Amino acid sequence: MKTKIILFLSGVLLGTGALQAQDNQECATTASLAYSDAKAKNYDAAFPRIQTLRKDCPTYSVVTYQYGERILKDKLDKAPEGEKKALAQDLVKLYQERLQHFPEKTKAGEVKADIAQTKYDYKLGTTQEQFEAFDKAFKEDKDAFNPKSLYTYFYLLVELQDAGEKTLQDVFDNYDTVTAKLEEQENETAEGLAKLIEKQEAGEKLTSKEEKRLNAYEVNLKAYSAVKGSINAKLGQRADCDNLIPLYSKDFDAKKGDTDWLKRVNSRLSAKDCTEDPLFVKVSEALHKLEPSASSAYSLGQLAESKGNQSKAMEYYNQAAELQKDPSVRATIYYRLANNMKDKGQFSQARTMYRKALQSRPSYGRAYLQIANMIAQSANNCGNTAFEKRAVYWLAADYASRAGRVDPSISSTANETAAAYRGRAPQRADIFQEDMQGKTINIGCWIGESVRVPNL
Structure with missing residues (x-):
């Protein structure tokens, strides 16, 4: 009896193995045909097979999802308006399947940013849901965001603020975060471009790979510039002194001992040249008293300059530049110092x-x-x-x-x-x-x- 049971179980296991082998062979055959058609851009033939792989062989290969993304994007470009939404929903589903089945072969931040952008582009979900998709992706991996994604992320927040669902402070905080990321990407690109320009100007011939990089750098810099302009336009009058002064004045007494709050306010008032209002003086002095820093020194330099005390202003600006850790802000300080020197005819010092x-x-x-x-x-x-x-x-x-x-x-x-x-x-x-x-x-x-x- 025991022998019969063992033989029966062996038969079941062998049968299961045979079925699995058959399934694997069918997956391999379907994949071979699908990938071959997709590689040749015969997307109409490849699409149903890709869909079969997603359903029946979801863990066969990450290539299924790579080709699936290309095919769905192509179909979205060509589809009539009435069919786009369903295709976009399927693209989001495909992204999610890839995250589920091939996490180790997937840059999660990039895919989540793609999901968010797809939801926005094809109006999937509410504005709040679209924003939350971007917000989640950005907080997980901000390096995955391209200029378009950064703009959309900020745009949606402003739309929510216009609808009364977000505060003006939320908008300002997001603006600072997004523009800082844009400038970081912009600077990395400009640094690479500058090295190639210097090589050109020295009379050296660029390799074909360097020529491609140079062209890519210049295209990307134009994209960054355009997006920054669009973000500033979207911010519009929200960031003018008429809005900033009352927003921060009402909180000053309660927040004047909060160094982080004073830094944010000081930076924003300074950036928007709201330096003639008494609030700016109060914030600058309170901040410098609590924590002498690059920000407070720079603000005091602006105050000295507005009063015509150039030597004192230069002293504060130099101090601010030395203390400043943010390279973008530090560059602004050095630029202001240089302008002062240039106006005095001190060209060599200004160039430095x-x-x-x-x-x-x-x-x-x-x-x-x-x-x-x-x-x-x-x-x-x-x-x-x-x-x-x-x-x-x-x-x-x-x-x-x-x-x-x-x-x-x-x-x-x-x-x-x-x-x-x-x-x-x-x-x-x-x-x-x-x-x-x-x-x-x-x-x-x-x-x-x-x-x-x-x-x-």
């Missing part, structure tokens, strides 16, 4: 500060533009001959061009400035007459740089 601003924030194109302007202003003083003096404008034009490349928001002004400077530089006839083509001119005085004469 503009360069410090660029070290902290490589996308700070205005710093390059200011250096270009100082060089152009010095043309008559930094050359021995008429040709050398005019050659200074080539260097000024190079700086102006670089300004537009690292900061697309000022590209129009930068390109016009560069063109104007090149128009003042020696022209073809001058180069030919002086026999200077291809030669290097060392520029003296405070500039201390060289420029290569174009070849004819």
Whole structure:
């Protein structure tokens, strides 16, 4: 009897194994056909097989979900309006299935950001539900957000605030977070671009891979610039002094001992130039008393400057720059210091500060533009001959061009400035007459740089 039972169980196990082997073979066959069609972009043939794999072989391969995403996005692009919602819901479901079955092969933050964007793009759920999807994804992995996702995240919060479901303070807090992330991405991109530009300007030929990277950097910088502009436009009048002053004045007495609150208020009032209101003075002094910091020192510098005390202002600004840990804010401080020095004709010291601003924030194109302007202003003083003096404008034009490349928001002004400077530089006839083509001119005085004469 025992022998019969053992034989029976063995038969069951063998039968189960055979069925599993058969199922695996069917999955492999279906997958082979589906992937082959998908790779050839024969999506109509691949789609039903991908759907079968999702249903019957969900753990067969992550490739099912990679091709499934491509196919559904293609179908969404081509589908009539009435069919898009169902396809979008299926795309969200596919993302969720991938997270469930292949977590180790999936960047969860990116996929959750894609889910949130899909819900917004195709109006799945309420505004609150869409925002919560973005909020959850951002808090889990903010590095996964692209410029479009960052804008949508902020846009939805502003919509909720307009509907009375979020506060103005919520909007400001989210604005700070989103713009900080944008600037971080922007600076990383600008830093990479600046290195390639320097290589170009040194006369070195870029590899094909570097050319592609350079083009990608420039495209991405334009995207960041556009999104920042859209976010600021969406913020609109919410961030003006008329809204900020009463919002924070009512809480000052209760919060004047809260260092974190004072820092946030100080930073926002400073950023929006609400520095003439008595509230700004009270906040700055309270903050500096509790915790002398970059923020409080900078604010006191603004106050000293508004009262005409430039030397005291410069003292506070220097202190603020040394204490500041946020590279974007530090760049702003150095830029302000540089402008003060430039206005006094201290071009060499100003350039040092503009360069410090660029070290902290490589996308700070205005710093390059200011250096270009100082060089152009010095043309008559930094050359021995008429040709050398005019050659200074080539260097000024190079700086102006670089300004537009690292900061697309000022590209129009930068390109016009560069063109104007090149128009003042020696022209073809001058180069030919002086026999200077291809030669290097060392520029003296405070500039201390060289420029290569174009070849004819």
